[in-house]
Amino acid sequence: MNKSNYxxxxxxxxxxxxxxxxxxxxxxxxxxxxxIQSKLLxxxxxxxxxHHATLHTLSLLLIGFCLxxxxxxxxxxxxxxxSFNSAKTIKTNLREKCFAHLMTLAPNQxxxxxxxxxxxxxxxxxxxxxxxxxxxxxxxxxxxxxxxxILITVFTQNWLAGLLxxxxxPLIPLFMALIGMxxxxxxxxxxxxxxxxxxxFLDLLQGLTTLSLFNQAxxxxxxxxxxxxxxxxxxxxxxxxxxxxxxxxxxxxxxxIAIIAVYLGLGLLGFLKIGxxxxxxxxxxxxxxxxxxxxxxxxxxxxxxxxxxxxxAIGAATEIINILKTNSNTKKPSxxxxxxxKNILINMEEVDFAYSDNKxxxxxxxxxxxxxxxxxxxxxxxxxxxxxxQLIAKFIYPQSGAIFANGINxxxxxxxxxxxxxxxxxxxxxxFHGSIFDNITLANLNASKNEVELAAQLAGVLDFTQHLPxxxxxxxxxxxxxxxxxxxxxxALARIILKDTxxxxxxxxxxxxxxxxASIILNLLGTxxxxxxxxxxxxxxxxxxxxxxxxxxxxxxxxx
Ligand SMILES: Nc1ncnc2c1ncn2[C@@H]1O[C@H](COP(=O)(O)OP(=O)(O)O)[C@@H](O)[C@H]1O
Ligand SMILES: [Mg+2]
Numbered sequence: 001m002n003k004s005n006y007x008x009x010x011x012x013x014x015x016x017x018x019x020x021x022x023x024x025x026x027x028x029x030x031x032x033x034x035x036i037q038s039k040l041l042x043x044x045x046x047x048x049x050x051h052h053a054t055l056h057t058l059s060l061l062l063i064g065f066c067l068x069x070x071x072x073x074x075x076x077x078x079x080x081x082x083s084f085n086s087a088k089t090i091k092t093n094l095r096e097k098c099f100a101h102l103m104t105l106a107p108n109q110x111x112x113x114x115x116x117x118x119x120x121x122x123x124x125x126x127x128x129x130x131x132x133x134x135x136x137x138x139x140x141x142x143x144x145x146x147x148x149x150i151l152i153t154v155f156t157q158n159w160l161a162g163l164l165x166x167x168x169x170p171l172i173p174l175f176m177a178l179i180g181m182x183x184x185x186x187x188x189x190x191x192x193x194x195x196x197x198x199x200x201f202l203d204l205l206q207g208l209t210t211l212s213l214f215n216q217a218x219x220x221x222x223x224x225x226x227x228x229x230x231x232x233x234x235x236x237x238x239x240x241x242x243x244x245x246x247x248x249x250x251x252x253x254x255x256x257i258a259i260i261a262v263y264l265g266l267g268l269l270g271f272l273k274i275g276x277x278x279x280x281x282x283x284x285x286x287x288x289x290x291x292x293x294x295x296x297x298x299x300x301x302x303x304x305x306x307x308x309x310x311x312x313a314i315g316a317a318t319e320i321i322n323i324l325k326t327n328s329n330t331k332k333p334s335x336x337x338x339x340x341x342k343n344i345l346i347n348m349e350e351v352d353f354a355y356s357d358n359k360x361x362x363x364x365x366x367x368x369x370x371x372x373x374x375x376x377x378x379x380x381x382x383x384x385x386x387x388x389x390q391l392i393a394k395f396i397y398p399q400s401g402a403i404f405a406n407g408i409n410x411x412x413x414x415x416x417x418x419x420x421x422x423x424x425x426x427x428x429x430x431x432f433h434g435s436i437f438d439n440i441t442l443a444n445l446n447a448s449k450n451e452v453e454l455a456a457q458l459a460g461v462l463d464f465t466q467h468l469p470x471x472x473x474x475x476x477x478x479x480x481x482x483x484x485x486x487x488x489x490x491x492a493l494a495r496i497i498l499k500d501t502x503x504x505x506x507x508x509x510x511x512x513x514x515x516x517x518a519s520i521i522l523n524l525l526g527t528x529x530x531x532x533x534x535x536x537x538x539x540x541x542x543x544x545x546x547x548x549x550x551x552x553x554x555x556x557x558x559x560x
Contacts, residue, residue, distance in 0.1 A: 019086030042287035131309025187315030336414035379553035385537035459494035
């Protein structure tokens with residue numbers, strides 16, 4: 001799992017390869033500047049201490065030293081910017097990919113995903129990849145190249161010091177790997193806990209009124225507490241490992257540097273001759289090596305601090321891959337038909353549909369609806385009326401049989417192009433945060449103010465907005481808050497009128513409206529008669545009396 005996640009992260013880095021390369025180059029250049037700077041510093045100290053050089057003779061070296069400081073600052077700022085951009089490119093790309101993938105899923109597949117989890121994945125978990133691409137990935141390459149350059153430099157000064165570095169260096173990654181092995185799994189658990197928590201919070205917030213009504217709000221506190229505690233413990237476990245690995249790193253690099261320092265000291269005092277090819281070590285040389293020794297371990301130590309970013313990314317990858325793996329439950333046509341006809345004959349032929357294997361909703365169901373016809377679908381609750389409308393809207397797909405529009409299977413028609421021809425008034429109305437006006441114009445963003453007002457009037461929206469201080473600009477909250485069920489339904493109806501499509505699907509349009517207001521629907525049916533094809537799922541006797549044709553659905557027995 002970890003390996004494949006890692007491989008996946010590597011493939012996802014492709015769009016930012018140029019940035020990543022730049023970031024690595026700048027990192028290495030900045031390392032080389034440190035080597036030159038150390039050389040300068042050791043020479044300066046040697047000159048001052050042993051050769052009593054004056055400020056005047058050293059001025060060139062000092063200026064060079066200062067310039068290098070600025071260069072390093074510039075490089076680190078540059079690297080910061082480049083790294084940020086590379087991670088941003090990858091994250092944006094990935095988010096677009098996830099959204100594009102979600103759009104290929106059928107709407108009912110989408111609604112089966114938990115909103116809280118989905119949001120957590122798209123926002124937090126993709127964000128969690130930032131450190132991996134911005135820091136860990138470039139540092140990984142730098143950690144291989146830069147110590148090598150330093151090692152070669154040290155070898156040119158003194159082979160034994162070089163050898164000491166060479167021997168101690170591999171111990172660090174070894175210990176790090178041992179410690180790090182468990183972290184990826186822990187991080188994955190952590191993200192699962194976070195997703196679960198997000199999903200739960202969202203559900204709870206959305207259902208708070210209902211829960212309070214049943215006196216259950218308090219009881220939920222305990223569940224939240226358990227979930228949060230679980231999350232806290234998992235996070236602490238990861239932190240413990242992160243601290244432990246940093247401590248290990250520090251310990252090993254400090255020991256190595258100390259050994260080298262002791263060796264150099266003994267060499268300077270003349271107690272040790274090995275490694276100096278018979279010559280006494282100079283102060284400049286010893287200082288240069290001593291300054292380079294910590295720099296040799298620096299990239300590794302930095303990699304160590306970024307190690308959790310790697311584990312975090314590998315953990316987060318699982319959920320993202322899961323979203324991208326959710327297969328669309330249908331094959332999309334390779335070249336979808338763009339549909340642009342005004343006169344549409346709908347033919348459902350022998351359609352079979354079931355949500356699960358053991359319960360068929362539609363069994364060889366056929367229906368014909370010529371343009372301008374008005375059709376009612378009746379039957380007891382749960383029989384499949386809403387399902388039938390969703391099939392026509394292409395929110396779900398038949399298992400066998402087909403729905404044709406002027407002889408073209410709607411499965412072959414481009415989704416957007418098909419939905420330009422139909423509107424569906426859902427049984428559960430969903431309005432969005434914004435004004436009533438905004439919610440209506442959603443149907444046709446090019447509509448003029450007059451057109452919106454006309455639609456609002458026909459749908460009976462003006463009847464209640466005229467008593468409100470802000471009229472049509474009255475804001476509504478999420479989940480229709482601020483409106484009654486009937487009012488929300490009228491707003492949705494105005495939306496449908498404004499969209500003005502040849503086919504209109506209405507799912508129990510009078511269920512929220514009282515008798516007086518049901519006449520709004522009846523009037524609309526009157527004006528649409530002969531022009532629009534209207535298919536209505538309904539129990540309402542008045543509607544049934546008005547339509548051209550009634551299809552009565554019957555409950556099919558459950559298969560065991
Ligand atoms: N998304 C779904 N997943 C699984 N079963 C569903 C889904 N939607 C509806 N059903 C089931 O399919 C049957 C028909 O539902 P529906 O079409 O909403 O009936 P109606 O609109 O006639 O009341 C019901 O038994 C319902 O429980
Ligand atoms: Mg229904």
